[in-house]
Amino acid sequence: MTANAPIHPVVEQVTQRIADRSAASRGGYLDRIRQAASEGPVRAGMPCSNLAHGFAACGGADRIAIRGETKPGVAIVSAYNDMLSAHQPFAEFPEWIKDAVREAGGVAQFAGGVPAMCDGITQGRTGMELSLFSRDVIAMATGVALSHEMFDGALLLGVCDKIVPGLLIGGLAFGHLPTLLVPAGPMPSGLPNREKSRIRQLFAEGKATRDELLEAESASYHSPGTCTFYGTANSNQLVVEVMGLHLPGASFVAPGTPLRKALTEEASRRVVQISRGEDYTPIGEIISVKTIVNGVVGLLATGGSTNHTLHLPAIAAAAGIELTWDDFSDLSAVVPSLARVYPNGSADINHFAAAGGVQTLVGELLDAGLLHPDVRTVAGPGLDRYRQQPFLEDGELVWRDAPKRSLDPDVLRGVDEPFAPEGGxxxxxxxxxxxxxxxxxxxxxxxxxxxxxxxxxxxxxxxxxxxxxxxxxxxxxxxxxxxxxxxxxxxxxxxxxxxxxxxxxxxxxxxxxxxxxxxxxxxxxxxxxxxxxxxxxxxxxxxxxxxxxxxxxxxxxxxxxxxxxxxxxxxxxxxxAATQFGTGRELFTAFRTAVGRADQGASVFAGAQAARTPSDLPA
CATH class of the missing domain: 3.50.30.80 (IlvD/EDD C-terminal domain-like)
Structure with missing residues (x-):
């Protein structure tokens, strides 16, 4: 097949029915974000007192740039904390970003932090009852960070579980802003995941000690970076890259490497480039019906996290798009399974990246007509750009075409030899x-x-x-x-x-x-x-x-x-019980009251009334 292969008829049919059912809500959303857009920096229309508050803490060139009301302002919204291994690398990113944005002709400010909890730490504990709701808290915190209207673009720094969906939902409330997601990358491979699972089962049977279990767990989760199994965190990274919200190849580059720093700096320059003029690319128009379908296809082709049957409908709804579980099911019937990454196989995410990763996967799916190529991305028009992988040549960031075929067919395969003919x-x-x-x-x-x-x-x-x-x-x-x-x-x-x-x-x-x-x-x-x-x-x-x-x-x-x-x-x-206390659960009573159904994304922002409509319940 060629890159111009016709779209698979089921992919086309599902895309069209999503577009049809979403026509009114999507149209209203696009109208709102287009009305919010401005020709120049929005802060230029601020009263002087408001603007003065916005640069009071700045100094040097940044103070002059903000006061001058001409250079684009970039918001940094970060999920940094140094307890979570996946988010600890973000500590260094703001200074890199500020320098790169300044060189590109803009000015960046750290607009706000959002909470980031680890489901690995709270697993089986009462704190886990806050986990899903933390997504909507993150969305609201992102909205607070962007609400100052000082910004013409945004960089969202996050990796794990509810954090990336929350950043996206919040970012889509400011859909007129060009926005890139900036990842941190996975930790090096540690104890093989199958061995970790074996010891967990032995412990459950009383055949391994707590010390033996802790040793295995710490050999698996052993350094800064994202956990290497293919759970929600790494599913987040793959899905948003297939949706064109990362720079090509950015998802699985390790933290603490020159290439990771170079990609972060390039994302900073890129948000300035797309913040105005002919290249103006708001996130609310990048995320379209076709983009959402591409994200679902990428998830299904790799056996990604079931949590995205909650997150993708919620993200879609934030952009005025109605995505249903039937859409997932119908796409799964025709999207082949092309990856075997733990828990779906023995390999981890680093092995997947070495086999060709997202770029080889995207090429296979495009050539089979399973992805929409005609979409907008943060890297420019068209998904073909995501066939390319980043490299450093003499210290300069360049992209080259990825291998067209997998370098390890035990981990990643082509459409003509899938692990299974349908998604997982x-x-x-x-x-x-x-x-x-x-x-x-x-x-x-x-x-x-x-x-x-x-x-x-x-x-x-x-x-x-x-x-x-x-x-x-x-x-x-x-x-x-x-x-x-x-x-x-x-x-x-x-x-x-x-x-x-x-x-x-x-x-x-x-x-x-x-x-x-x-x-x-x-x-x-x-x-x-x-x-x-x-x-x-x-x-x-x-x-x-x-x-x-x-x-x-x-x-x-x-x-x-x-x-x-x-x-x-x-x-x-x-x-x-109607009310729960301890570990902060009492703070979320209003969320439990307002939340919508699981098949509507389990969001507090939409679908809550439908969740309680008696006609929705079986007799």
Missing amino acids: LRVLDGNLGRSVIKVSAVKREHRVVNAPARIFDDQHDFTAAFKAGELDQDVVVVIRNQGPQANGMPELHGLTPALGVLMDRGHQVALVTDGRMSGASGKIPAAIQLTPEATAGGPLAKLRDGDMVRLDAERGTLEALIPDDELHARTPAPGA
């Missing part, structure tokens, strides 16, 4: 509601499970039952009252080692929950993000211990094998 994500429907499942790491013989339910309302009760030997059988583990209205929809990745033990003992095992799993969801078939959630009166609240449940990832169904009239007649079990 499916939607499950049935009398328990609607959920998603990631099957890219689930062996085919484990994709259909028919077993009695064992129901828990708390993940710690499950752990206690496992340790007591109560679950050593075929079982569908149900963890309910874990949805966004109940407790903020925490990740339940801590269940994986114990469930893996049960599967390895030869049992049929599945997980069903209205909560989330980690972006590192692995070999256990898990129907997650079930909606309507139990707390909102969903059918899951009517399930009882011993009810037979059938999860069929091949057919796309999730069903309680009991008569519908019996299920409907049952009284729902009590929901979660």
Whole structure:
């Protein structure tokens, strides 16, 4: 095939139906951001007192530049903190950015910081109940940072989980601003992920000590940089690069290297270049229906994080675009699986990058007609630019064409020899509601499970039952009252080692929950993000211990094998407590009240009323 291959008919059909259903909301959004745009620096129209406050802390050339009201101003919004390995490298970035923006004819100011929490640290702890809501807090903090109207462009510094989606949602509220996302890069490869998982399972069985487990974990997460498995953090990086929001090849360059610094400086120069004139490229027009579809395709082709079935609809909604789980499902049916990165394989993200990475992947998908080439990006018009990889030649940043074919077919393959003919994500429907499942790491013989339910309302009760030997059988583990209205929809990745033990003992095992799993969801078939959630009166609240449940990832169904009239007649079990305290949870009561459904992005900004419309709930 050639780079001009026609768009796959299903990709075209899904794109068109998204555009049709979003016509009014997208049109309104574009009208708003175009009205917000200005010919020159917006600060030129400020009253003198306001402007004086804006440069009071500046000195030297920057003070003169801001006061002069002619040079473009660039906002730096950063998720830096030195507790998170992925964000610690950002400490150095602001000074690099300020120098590079100054050289390019602009002036940069650190506009604000946003919170950045680590799901790895809070996993299985009460703090995880703040995690998903932190995305919307980050969006609001980004909005606060940009609200001073001192800026003509923005650089958003973030990597992990909820942080990149939050930065994007906040940035899209200022969609008239040219905006680049600036990553920090992955840490070097450490202990192989499969070995780490093996020791986790041994610990769950009582066959490894805490010291042995801690040694394995610290050998995996061992230095500054992003964790190297293909969870939500690295899915963020790949997806936004495929969407044209990074400079080409920026996602997986290690921190602390000359190339990482050069890419950061080039992003700084680039935001100045696209802030005005013929190159003016606002983020609200980069993120279009075609861009969103490209992001979904990139996610599916690589078996990326299930968390993006929440984040991409929320990001799309912030740009006036309505993306649904049906769109994910229909695209997954035609997008082949081209990558094997842990937990979908043994390789880590550094191995993926060495095999050709995002650039080889983009080339394959473009040549197969699975990506829209005619999009705007921060690097210029068209996605073909993202076939190129960055290098340093005599200290100068240059781009060269990436390998057209993978350098390691055990990690990355072409469309003509995929690991699987379809993507790794499916939607499950049935009398328990609607959920998603990631099957890219689930062996085919484990994709259909028919077993009695064992129901828990708390993940710690499950752990206690496992340790007591109560679950050593075929079982569908149900963890309910874990949805966004109940407790903020925490990740339940801590269940994986114990469930893996049960599967390895030869049992049929599945997980069903209205909560989330980690972006590192692995070999256990898990129907997650079930909606309507139990707390909102969903059918899951009517399930009882011993009810037979059938999860069929091949057919796309999730069903309680009991008569519908019996299920409907049952009284729902009590929901979660209306108010929760400790670890800051009391601060988020308003969020739990306002949050929308999982299939609408679980956002507090949109869909909240629809989430509570009785007609949306099964009878």
